[in-house]
Amino acid sequence: MSINIAVLGAQWGDEGKGKIVDMLTPHFAAVARYQGGHNAGHTVYVQGKKFVLHLIPSGILHPGVTCIIGNGVVVDPQALFKEIDELAAMGVAVDGRLVISEKAHVILPYHRELDVLSEARRGERKIGTTSRGIGPAYEDKIGRRGIRVCDLLGDPAALAEEVRENVSARNRIIRDSTLEWQPLLEQILAYGERMRPWVGDVSLLLARMMREGRRVMFEGAQATLLDIDHGTYPFVTSSNASAGGVCTGLGVPPRAIGGVLGVAKAYTTRVGEGPLPTELSGELADRLREGGQEYGASTGRPRRCGWFDAVVVRYSARINGLDALALTKLDVLDGLPDVRLCTGYRTSQGTITEFPADLRTLAAATPVYETLPGWSAPSKGATRLEQLPAEARRYIARLEEVSGVECAIISTGSDRAETIVTPGSVVAGWLGGPHVAAGRT
Numbered sequence: 001m002s003i004n005i006a007v008l009g010a011q012w013g014d015e016g017k018g019k020i021v022d023m024l025t026p027h028f029a030a031v032a033r034y035q036g037g038h039n040a041g042h043t044v045y046v047q048g049k050k051f052v053l054h055l056i057p058s059g060i061l062h063p064g065v066t067c068i069i070g071n072g073v074v075v076d077p078q079a080l081f082k083e084i085d086e087l088a089a090m091g092v093a094v095d096g097r098l099v100i101s102e103k104a105h106v107i108l109p110y111h112r113e114l115d116v117l118s119e120a121r122r123g124e125r126k127i128g129t130t131s132r133g134i135g136p137a138y139e140d141k142i143g144r145r146g147i148r149v150c151d152l153l154g155d156p157a158a159l160a161e162e163v164r165e166n167v168s169a170r171n172r173i174i175r176d177s178t179l180e181w182q183p184l185l186e187q188i189l190a191y192g193e194r195m196r197p198w199v200g201d202v203s204l205l206l207a208r209m210m211r212e213g214r215r216v217m218f219e220g221a222q223a224t225l226l227d228i229d230h231g232t233y234p235f236v237t238s239s240n241a242s243a244g245g246v247c248t249g250l251g252v253p254p255r256a257i258g259g260v261l262g263v264a265k266a267y268t269t270r271v272g273e274g275p276l277p278t279e280l281s282g283e284l285a286d287r288l289r290e291g292g293q294e295y296g297a298s299t300g301r302p303r304r305c306g307w308f309d310a311v312v313v314r315y316s317a318r319i320n321g322l323d324a325l326a327l328t329k330l331d332v333l334d335g336l337p338d339v340r341l342c343t344g345y346r347t348s349q350g351t352i353t354e355f356p357a358d359l360r361t362l363a364a365a366t367p368v369y370e371t372l373p374g375w376s377a378p379s380k381g382a383t384r385l386e387q388l389p390a391e392a393r394r395y396i397a398r399l400e401e402v403s404g405v406e407c408a409i410i411s412t413g414s415d416r417a418e419t420i421v422t423p424g425s426v427v428a429g430w431l432g433g434p435h436v437a438a439g440r441t
Helices: 017-027 077-089 109-125 134-142 156-173 181-198 202-211 244-250 282-291 310-320 359-364 390-403 426-430
Strands: 005-009 030-033 042-046 049-053 066-069 098-101 216-219 259-265 268-270 304-306 324-328 338-347 350-352 366-373 407-411 419-421
Touching: 005 017, 017 042, 017 216, 017 259, 017 324, 017 407, 030 202, 066 202, 077 181, 098 181, 098 202, 109 134, 109 156, 156 181, 202 216, 202 244, 259 310, 259 426, 282 304, 310 338, 310 390, 324 390, 324 426, 338 359, 338 390, 366 390, 390 407, 407 426
Parallel strands: 005 216, 005 259, 030 066, 030 216, 066 098, 259 324, 324 407
Antiparallel strands: 042 049, 268 304, 338 350, 338 366, 407 419
């Protein structure tokens, strides 16, 4: 069945979406990123070779696949060029395969300065941003003073007026700023010229591809619990990382989304500030962090680690209409004497099983856990369900029950080949049948 699917994070990000997208890409003609900026980081391992991507979809690692950056993404030209040059140095060419929306907004130097200033002013209430200018760029977009990719390619006089006004306004806010608008204008005009071959009407391109029956995978960055509307506000990103962002971030209709795959770790992590009900500390937290190499692909920041939170994933399933889960990093739990699942929260108002909007309630909540036996035999590298230890299969089955979503993909290692596609699952159906081999290229 020829359908387009969305792949997105079901927790707080860093779930391993890059690997899942990479593994599924051979079945699609295009991979289209719909939101976020270069604060996202997708790490993919192919035959032991490590690729770290920030703006360009991980589908770029497959020849012949078109990779799209939508209007919902904010683009830092310097970061984009750096990523393209690094890919070229590793033998991956983007020319003729990368399309950037002419409507995407551009991150400029003053956005980065404003980001740092905003975090500093918050003091103890800081959000924990990457200080890369993403939030201020989205603020300018909503404030109708943003500069888009098409502006870099249009009338230089009109662009000069916009740049001059914006730099003047930012210099009044950033007292120590010495930014001059004329050198900046020359710089971004040069950026536009380098970007010109890749710029196009993404909505029109996608409409044509889908009309021709060519399948598209919509790729999210960050995750549902970092969504500006549905996440743990204000400790969120500045865009819609949930399924709703696909339509606004790419210019496609809702009916274009034929299926939604949520990606979740076999445990929970988050980077930055904000509540994390199942957060662990001490030796066990360190073990998960080191075993899963839980350090930000974009920043290197250590991730906070905790047990799997089914309340979060149930919420994500409802918000996104998840058809299935891709469960990643199961192998990190290998060797633990027991494993835990959070099924609810104890609060001052009693036990709740639905995710609360009030962050004070969430911050004060105590997890309700189920404890299951761990497994001593390794799950790492398994490519079939029957290769998993019985206790690991039991853990997955219970995780499905409490989350309400089937685990159609199970990742058992960092390489694309270390993956199980569950026979008979909805994902197996999307890929053409119950016996599709994981990682086929």
